[in-house]
Amino acid sequence: MSKRLKSPEVCADCSLPDPRWASINRGVLICDECCSVHRSLGRHISQVRHLKHTPWPSTLLQMVQTLYSNGANSIWEHSLLDPASIMSGKRKANPQDKLHPNKAEFIRAKYQMLAFVHRLPCREDDSVTAKDLSKQLHSSVRTGNLETCLRLLSLGAQANFFNPEKGSTPLHVAAKAGQILQAELLTVYGADPGTPDSAGKTPIDYARQGGHHELADRLVEIQHELTDRLAFYLCGRKPDHRNGQHFIIPHMADR
Ligand SMILES: [Zn+2]
CATH class of the missing domain: 1.25.40.20 (Ankyrin repeat-containing domain)
Incomplete structure (x- = not known):
């Protein structure tokens, strides 16, 4: 099932060549340093996965690849592409920037604050x-x-x-x-x-x-992904869902 990404690209956040990680929910590839910032933000902000050291379900990798090659990064950096913002001196991180504070601040603004998406995301009460x-x-x-x-x-x-x-x-x-x-x-x-x-x-x-x-x-x-991980942790086995084998994790309640 596992596949690998072919062509070397650049980090979506700082443009360092040959990024080795993907942020699955953002559809971008990122370098080791930027990945450490993504991790610190938590999985609700960025779900990172190593491109080579982790096996990928082939269609999940295809999804990330498609998003990446169709320019998903421009969703997160939309207003930075605007000439007015270039004039104002707003810019993305570059490979020479320091991880702290430059790259880290940029990454937080980009994915946590959604500072550069094309309009403010709606609030929960909206x-x-x-x-x-x-x-x-x-x-x-x-x-x-x-x-x-x-x-x-x-x-x-x-x-x-x-x-x-x-x-x-x-x-x-x-x-x-x-x-x-x-x-x-x-x-x-x-x-x-x-x-x-x-x-x-x-x-x-x-x-x-x-x-x-x-x-x-x-x-x-x-x-079954979550229960499979738990089952593997508990008994070291993974069920074969395609052939109808599922493991049931019994309710654990503190009575
Ligand atoms: Zn980077």
């Missing part, structure tokens, strides 16, 4: 905007345009949004359409492959029903 963006996401995942979906997610669209008119979530739509890379992106942002729609069917059901077996298998794998 439910109308969030709902609107989520509806756009719901229809966008039917196509293969990952950057549009990442942009919507970056602005506050909810990956688990249940569309009351359609009776389903974005992951149901992606699964029906066989959009495996969209499914990867949505699940990175917390979409649940086991959520039922208004007909009681899950995204896994629709993928299977539409003959998208690779997608269905991958969704089952994603659904």
